[in-house]
Structure formats: C-alpha cells, structure tokens
Amino acid sequence: MENFVVSARKYRPSTFKSVVGQSHITTTLKNAIRNNHLAQAFLFCGPRGVGKTTCARILAKTINCQNLQADTEPCNECESCKSFNASSSFNIHELDAASNNSVDDIRNLVEQVRYAPQSGKYKIYIIDEVHMLSNAAFNAFLKTLEEPPSYAIFILATTEKHKIIPTILSRCQIFDFNRIQVEDISNHLQWIAEKETIETEQEALHLIAQKADGALRDALSIFDLIVTFSGSKVTYQQTISNLHILDYDYYFKVTDALLQQNMSEALLLFDEILRQGFDGHNFIVGLSEHFRNLLVCKDEATIRLLQVSQQIQQRYAGQSQQASLSFLLSALNIASGCDGSYKGSKNQRLHVELALLKMAHIPSVINAASIGDLNQSEVKKKVLA
Ligand SMILES: Nc1ncnc2c1ncn2[C@@H]1O[C@H](COP(=O)(O)OP(=O)(O)OP(=O)(O)O)[C@@H](O)[C@H]1O
Numbered sequence: 001m002e003n004f005v006v007s008a009r010k011y012r013p014s015t016f017k018s019v020v021g022q023s024h025i026t027t028t029l030k031n032a033i034r035n036n037h038l039a040q041a042f043l044f045c046g047p048r049g050v051g052k053t054t055c056a057r058i059l060a061k062t063i064n065c066q067n068l069q070a071d072t073e074p075c076n077e078c079e080s081c082k083s084f085n086a087s088s089s090f091n092i093h094e095l096d097a098a099s100n101n102s103v104d105d106i107r108n109l110v111e112q113v114r115y116a117p118q119s120g121k122y123k124i125y126i127i128d129e130v131h132m133l134s135n136a137a138f139n140a141f142l143k144t145l146e147e148p149p150s151y152a153i154f155i156l157a158t159t160e161k162h163k164i165i166p167t168i169l170s171r172c173q174i175f176d177f178n179r180i181q182v183e184d185i186s187n188h189l190q191w192i193a194e195k196e197t198i199e200t201e202q203e204a205l206h207l208i209a210q211k212a213d214g215a216l217r218d219a220l221s222i223f224d225l226i227v228t229f230s231g232s233k234v235t236y237q238q239t240i241s242n243l244h245i246l247d248y249d250y251y252f253k254v255t256d257a258l259l260q261q262n263m264s265e266a267l268l269l270f271d272e273i274l275r276q277g278f279d280g281h282n283f284i285v286g287l288s289e290h291f292r293n294l295l296v297c298k299d300e301a302t303i304r305l306l307q308v309s310q311q312i313q314q315r316y317a318g319q320s321q322q323a324s325l326s327f328l329l330s331a332l333n334i335a336s337g338c339d340g341s342y343k344g345s346k347n348q349r350l351h352v353e354l355a356l357l358k359m360a361h362i363p364s365v366i367n368a369a370s371i372g373d374l375n376q377s378e379v380k381k382k383v384l385a
C-alpha cells in the first residue's frame with residue numbers, strides 16, 4: 001500500500017502560479033526577479049497556513065533555476081530545481097526559529113553565510129517563526145542582515161509581525177499575506193478532490209472552507225479528516241456531523257417559524273437543536289449570521305458578501321424576500337443582545353427562548369405600527385380635507 005501523505009504536503013504548490021489567493025505577492029516577486037531587483041531580506045508575515053513557507057521556497061527555487069521560464073516560473077526540471085524539490089539542495093537553508101532560537105544557532109548560520117554557493121547563484125536562508133528568536137540572537141543577526149554578501153538572501157517568516165523589533169523590520173522588504181477567501185479555498189479543495197477522484201458536494205467544501213477561517217492548511221487537514229471518515233464521497237451531511245456544525249436547514253426553519261409568528265414551532269426547533277448536543281450560544285450566533293445573510297440578499301450590490309455555495313444562494317434569496325427589512329433589523333438586534341448577555345445569564349436556555357419569543361413577536365409589532373401609520377395618515381387626510 002502506498003504511504004498516505006497528507007494533502008497539505010502532497011499539494012504544496014511548486015510554482016508561483018499555483019499559489020492560491022496571494023497574487024499581490026507572487027506578481028511582485030516575479031517582477032522583482034525579472035527586473036533583477038531582488039531585495040536581500042524579505043519578511044513574509046500573515047496568519048498561519050496561508051503560504052508563507054511555500055512562497056519562500058518557490059522564491060528560493062526560482063532564483064536559482066538554471067532554465068527560468070518565460071513567465072518567470074521555475075522549470076522544475078533543471079538540476080537545481082530537482083534538488084530543491086527533493087529537499088537536497090545545498091543552497092537553501094531552513095531554520096526553524098521556534099526550536100533554534102539561541103545566539104549559538106544564529107552564530108552558526110552567520111558562519112555559513114560567509115561561504116559562497118558552490119553551484120547556483122544564490123544561497124537562501126529561510127528563518128521560520130522568526131519572532132521566536134531571543135533578543136541576543138536578533139542582535140547577533142543584525143549585522144549580517146544589514147550587509148549580507150551579494151549571494152545571500154534572507155527570507156524571514158512570521159505569524160506575529162508585531163513581535164519583530166523595528167531594527168529588523170526596517171532592513172526587510174515586508175510582504176503581508178492575506179487570509180484566503182472562502183471561494184478560493186473551496187475551489188482549491190474541488191481541484192484536489194478531482195485529482196484524488198473523490199466525489200464532493202459543493203456545500204460540503206464550502207463548509208470546510210468556512211471552518212478553516214482563511215487558512216488553507218487547516219482546510220486541507222479538515223478535508224483529509226472527512227475523507228478518512230467517509231471514503232470516496234464527501235457529502236454535506238457527513239461534513240456537518242463530522243465537524244459538529246448545525247445544519248443551516250435549522251436556521252431556515254426557525255426563521256420561517258418566526259415570520260409566521262409560530263412561537264411553539266420556534267421553541268420546539270430550539271429544543272431539538274439542544275437535544276442534538278448543540279450549544280445555545282452557538283445557535284444564537286449562527287442565527288444572527290443567518291439574518292445577516294438574509295439582509296445582504298436584499299440588495300444587488302451587497303449580494304456578493306454572501307459567502308455560501310451557489311446552490312444555497314437561491315434559498316437565501318427566497319427567504320430574504322419573505323422577511324422585511326424591519327423584521328431582519330429588529331431580529332438581528334435581539335439576537336445580538338442575546339449573544340452579548342448570554343454568558344452572564346443564569347438560565348441560558350430561557351435566555352435564548354425569550355429572544356426567540358421576542359423575535360416571533362416582531363411581525364405583529366410591525367403590523368401594528370404600519371396600521372398606526374395608516375390611521376394617522378387617514379386622520380391627516382381627514383384633517384386636511
Ligand atoms: N496560498 C496557498 N496556495 C496553495 N496552497 C497553500 C496556500 N497556503 C497554504 N497552502 C497549503 O498549506 C500548506 C502549508 O502552507 P505553508 O507552510 O506555506 O503555510 P505558512 O503560511 O508558512 O504557515 P505557518 O505560519 O503555519 O508556517 C502547504 O503545503 C499547502 O498545501
């Protein structure tokens with residue numbers, strides 16, 4: 001049997017163009033390579049799992065490639081690229097500052113920098129989690145960073161830019177990596193699923209992408225987990241039960257009940273949700289998000305803020321038409337009030353139930369108000385007549 005390799009490693013991009021959602025960075029890097037305008041020190045910062053180490057490696061490989069492609073991508077075939085890909089290159093040095101953060105580690109590195117590369121143009125030093133270096137190590141490093149030999153390039157990577165001392169920051173060209181959009185993550189998962197001949201439901205991938213909160217590595221790990229659990233088909237139902245996420249169907253049903261002022265139905269649904277082991281607080285937060293989604297459907301201009309799969313967009317649009325703007329605003333208001341005071345409440349179940357009852361009451365309040373308006377305008381008409 002073939003050894004299982006986690007998707008995050010198996011599908012680590014090996015060219016700039018296969019990096020997802022960071023085109024502002026890859027384009028700039030490619031331009032710099034093409035125009036021979038490379039800085040000697042880079043700082044890659046941004047959230048975890050978005051491609052910092054990946055881009056550092058691609059950059060390292062590209063600038064040493066002996067057969068650079070017309071689109072400034074590495075060829076992946078020359079000797080240099082091959083040895084990079086097999087992690088056996090002498091020109092790339094990776095130091096994990098999380099575990100090698102002493103002055104001696106940095107001194108070792110500085111010592112190595114003094115020797116020119118034996119083959120290839122550049123020697124590249126990637127220092128990951130650079131914020132973990134001790135102060136003394138930072139200081140030992142400063143001099144080299146300021147005046148490195150012409151063949152040395154440093155790529156520092158960190159998730160915590162604010163912990164880097166200004167003297168280092170000012171010596172580096174800084175690149176801020178983005179969190180990756182749900183849509184981009186979901187498309188990337190789809191691409192991997194096709195390669196692995198795994199059948200997927202779009203909604204399942206969307207859910208995984210949402211759960212990953214912008215980190216592609218997290219998305220790939222969750223994906224692997226669900227594939228392990230469910231085999232060659234990844235369905236929405238399996239995904240929600242695996243990730244213990246409340247089915248959005250419930251939010252639609254609860255909202256329907258509220259719109260029809262059906263208090264008992266709303267309370268019974270909430271009871272069912274609790275009995276399935278879901279938490280009241282998560283429910284109210286999820287319900288707020290559901291209202292928010294209905295709200296953004298109200299306007300063509302904001303519809304793109306709806307980050308759900310295409311199949312379910314229709315459903316949001318449908319329910320959004322049934323719910324008036326006043327209902328949604330008032331319901332959101334009640335839900336966020338409930339969310340804010342949930343932790344302090346002694347009877348949390350009742351707290352949510354009360355919020356639901358208030359929400360179910362909104363349509364009649366709106367009705368009464370509009371009848372009141374009508375009456376007033378009738379009165380006005382009469383007065384004016
Ligand atoms: N932008 C991206 N495009 C494609 N794949 C990505 C991207 N970002 C992350 N990945 C996937 O996630 C894995 C980990 O990415 P990488 O090591 O580059 O993240 P990182 O930003 O260095 O994270 P950390 O801060 O945790 O070190 C990669 O092997 C790749 O499979």
Ligand SMILES: [Mg+2]
Nearest residue numbers: 052053128157
């Ligand atoms: Mg990294």
Ligand SMILES: [Zn+2]
Nearest residue numbers: 065075078081
């Ligand atoms: Zn090459």
